[in-house]
Amino acid sequence: MAGGGGAPAESRVGQVVLPGDVLLLPAYDEQDTERLPLGTSAAPRGRLLCGPGLRRCAGGLLVTKCGLLRHRRAGDGAAAAGGAYWVDSQQKRYVPVKGDHVIGIVTGKVGDVFRLDVGGSEQASLSYLAFEGATKRNRPNVQVGDLIYGQFLVANKDMEPEMVCIDSSGRASGMGVIGQDGFLFKVSLGLIRKLLAPKCEIIQELSQLYPFELVLGMNGRIWVKAKTVQQTLIIVNILEACEYMTAEQRKQALAKLSGN
Amino acid sequence: MKETPLSNCERRFLLRAIQERKRLDGRQCYDYRNVRISFGPEHGCCVVELGKTRVLGQVSCELVPPKPNRATEGILFCNLELSPMAAPGFEPGRQSELLVKVNRLIERCLRNSKCIDTESLCVVAGEKVWQIRVDLHLLNHDGNIVDAASIAGIVALCHFRRPDVSVQGKEVTVYSPEERDPVPLSIHHMPICVSFAFFQQGTYLLVDPNEREERVMDGLLVIAMNKHREICTIQSSGGIMLLKDQVLRCSKITAVKVAEITELIQKALENDQKLRKEGGKFGFAESIPNQKITAFKMDSAAVDTNNVEEQAEEIITKADPPSEVFAKPILHTPGTAQIGEGIENAWGDLEESEREEAAEEEGESSTTAFECQRTETEDTSMMNEAKDDPIVLSDSEEEEVVILEPQEVPKKTR
Numbered sequence: 001m002a003g004g005g006g007a008p009a010e011s012r013v014g015q016v017v018l019p020g021d022v023l024l025l026p027a028y029d030e031q032d033t034e035r036l037p038l039g040t041s042a043a044p045r046g047r048l049l050c051g052p053g054l055r056r057c058a059g060g061l062l063v064t065k066c067g068l069l070r071h072r073r074a075g076d077g078a079a080a081a082g083g084a085y086w087v088d089s090q091q092k093r094y095v096p097v098k099g100d101h102v103i104g105i106v107t108g109k110v111g112d113v114f115r116l117d118v119g120g121s122e123q124a125s126l127s128y129l130a131f132e133g134a135t136k137r138n139r140p141n142v143q144v145g146d147l148i149y150g151q152f153l154v155a156n157k158d159m160e161p162e163m164v165c166i167d168s169s170g171r172a173s174g175m176g177v178i179g180q181d182g183f184l185f186k187v188s189l190g191l192i193r194k195l196l197a198p199k200c201e202i203i204q205e206l207s208q209l210y211p212f213e214l215v216l217g218m219n220g221r222i223w224v225k226a227k228t229v230q231q232t233l234i235i236v237n238i239l240e241a242c243e244y245m246t247a248e249q250r251k252q253a254l255a256k257l258s259g260n
Numbered sequence: 261m262k263e264t265p266l267s268n269c270e271r272r273f274l275l276r277a278i279q280e281r282k283r284l285d286g287r288q289c290y291d292y293r294n295v296r297i298s299f300g301p302e303h304g305c306c307v308v309e310l311g312k313t314r315v316l317g318q319v320s321c322e323l324v325p326p327k328p329n330r331a332t333e334g335i336l337f338c339n340l341e342l343s344p345m346a347a348p349g350f351e352p353g354r355q356s357e358l359l360v361k362v363n364r365l366i367e368r369c370l371r372n373s374k375c376i377d378t379e380s381l382c383v384v385a386g387e388k389v390w391q392i393r394v395d396l397h398l399l400n401h402d403g404n405i406v407d408a409a410s411i412a413g414i415v416a417l418c419h420f421r422r423p424d425v426s427v428q429g430k431e432v433t434v435y436s437p438e439e440r441d442p443v444p445l446s447i448h449h450m451p452i453c454v455s456f457a458f459f460q461q462g463t464y465l466l467v468d469p470n471e472r473e474e475r476v477m478d479g480l481l482v483i484a485m486n487k488h489r490e491i492c493t494i495q496s497s498g499g500i501m502l503l504k505d506q507v508l509r510c511s512k513i514t515a516v517k518v519a520e521i522t523e524l525i526q527k528a529l530e531n532d533q534k535l536r537k538e539g540g541k542f543g544f545a546e547s548i549p550n551q552k553i554t555a556f557k558m559d560s561a562a563v564d565t566n567n568v569e570e571q572a573e574e575i576i577t578k579a580d581p582p583s584e585v586f587a588k589p590i591l592h593t594p595g596t597a598q599i600g601e602g603i604e605n606a607w608g609d610l611e612e613s614e615r616e617e618a619a620e621e622e623g624e625s626s627t628t629a630f631e632c633q634r635t636e637t638e639d640t641s642m643m644n645e646a647k648d649d650p651i652v653l654s655d656s657e658e659e660e661v662v663i664l665e666p667q668e669v670p671k672k673t674r
Contacts, residue, residue: 105264105265105267107265117262117264117265119264143268145265145266145267145268145271146267146268146269147267147268147269178269179269180268180269180272181269181272181273182269182273183269183270183273184267184269184270223269229273229276229277229280229282230280230282232273233277233282233284233286236284237285237286
């Protein structure tokens with residue numbers, strides 16, 4: 001492998017990193033809890049989260065995907081993780097990750113289990129009991145071809161992924177079968193993450209146009225429903241174009257539409 | 261991989277939209293998507309984009325013995341490949357129904373319509389004829405493969421130049437492109453396929469269906485026509501009943517569309533020829549649009565150029581003064597003298613340039629301030645060597661700790 005040392009992780013935040021880059025972390029030992037950090041550049045307390053696109057290696061983190069390096073500081077408060085590093089990369093092919101909320105299409109029913117296509121290499125399985133208020137007598141009304149919004153309970157590379165439509169306390173919290181109307185389309189994963197960011201400008205600007213319902217799946221699928229077909233199509237086209245439009249172009253397009 | 265299934269709500273929405281005469285991308289019912297034709301550096305290579313559907317066409321030729329029952333005619337061979345990069349459902353080895361159908365259509369459109377004069381491809385009757393091979397590759401599937409493939413096929417054939425031959429008795433001389441200019445194929449006419457998708461048992465009609473629209477359609481009608489309004493091929497699939505006036509209406513629409521597309525092809529071919537003659541830039545690199553992903557936008561990094569001069573001066577003052585000047589020459593033998601010891605030869609010195617390269621690639625994020633410092637420190641390190649021992653290059657770099665450089669590269673790893 002070429003190159004000996006790497007750069008300290010803090011200096012590369014916000015810059016483009018390539019696979020193979022090594023990011024050095026300040027020397028800090030998990031086992032060595034007695035050692036009091038001296039000086040201001042103390043080792044971060046708590047666990048440092050190694051996010052998507054990074055792997056742990058001797059001395060620090062090894063980059064495995066190309067993209068921008070991001071960092072979130074340790075949260076204030078007692079039980080905080082010691083900050084997180086991750087790589088913002090762009091791709092269209094989804095890989096199931098535990099805890100992700102996705103939109104799946106029901107492809108079949110095998111016994112008591114639904115098979116869903118989530119865009120990954122394997123189809124996910126969803127038990128009929130994993131809905132809110134479902135019992136053996138009270139089965140959910142799910143047909144082949146329906147859309148389901150759920151989260152991954154199990155998603156690793158050795159087994160087929162499993163989905164559920166309830167959270168840990170047994171409530172649906174928005175998950176379940178998505179309604180009959182509306183339209184489903186696919187975008188890249190980077191755009192989904194941008195739309196899911198808190199206070200996303202695109203969603204705020206669109207909501208001033210017409211009222212609509214929107215479900216964003218982390219597997220790149222978006223479901224939109226507005227009052228008429230025309231309005232739905234407008235929202236679909238704007239969201240698809242947001243990938244390559246700058247903020248000014250988007251504002252211009254929306255101004256034209258709301259003017260009409 | 262399996263094809264992504266079509267969900268019920270998509271199907272319902274598409275059918276409702278078609279009933280209201282609305283298409284996904286805002287086109288009208290009889291509108292074509294944008295056709296873009298770009299040529300590669302070689303003659304006979306082109307990429308046709310119909311919206312997001314992309315087909316690559318490549319024409320090649322070879323001298324072969326002719327078919328026994330057609331001794332004076334050349335051979336035209338067409339082949340379309342559905343590349344796995346076009347859609348997740350396409351697999352390399354699988355001979356799917358779609359592939360057979362599209363191949364057969366393209367063959368009928370190009371070969372059976374006799375758009376190429378095959379007699380002119382004959383070199384020695386009964387012994388040697390040109391075999392023209394058209395290879396079409398689908399690079400992206402967004403609906404309407406047949407139209408895009410037929411346009412790519414005919415454009416590639418029009419663009420292609422075959423080597424010039426001369427026959428003297430039984431001797432055949434094939435000239436290379438340097439000896440004699442290659443000759444274009446003689447093309448009689450340009451047949452182009454136009455597809456129509458039918459919905460609700462023929463009630464609604466769409467020209468140039470999208471991939472989504474193709475999934476929900478009931479039937480497909482393909483008409484291949486040239487600009488002289490001659491129908492070359494017509495095929496209806498899907499098993500729907502079509503009325504006579506529907507088919508006639510479609511043929512009228514086809515005539516209009518084919519005229520437009522033929523004009524576009526002519527213009528594109530002329531443009532490319534002009535560019536090549538004038539020596540302008542041509543090829544795929546020029547025609548790929550620059551698309552920037554705005555999902556992760558970063559403002560341009562501000563470079564701190566304050567104190568650059570002060571920092572540079574500091575470094576210069578800290579650096580050691582250059583070695584003394586030797587004014588007295590040392591006489592070795594009559595005719596050979598040496599003035600001074602001389603510093604290491606930095607020209608063509610591998611380790612020196614490696615060190616510079618290593619510093620370059622790890623310093624990609626450095627600002628201009630760093631650049632100044634690095635060159636200064638390199639100069640000082642060279643002078644250090646000159647003072648200590650100019651002939652033997654010391655291996656250890658411990659004395660030459662480069663301050664403020666982003667990374668340190670120990671020489672031993674090289």
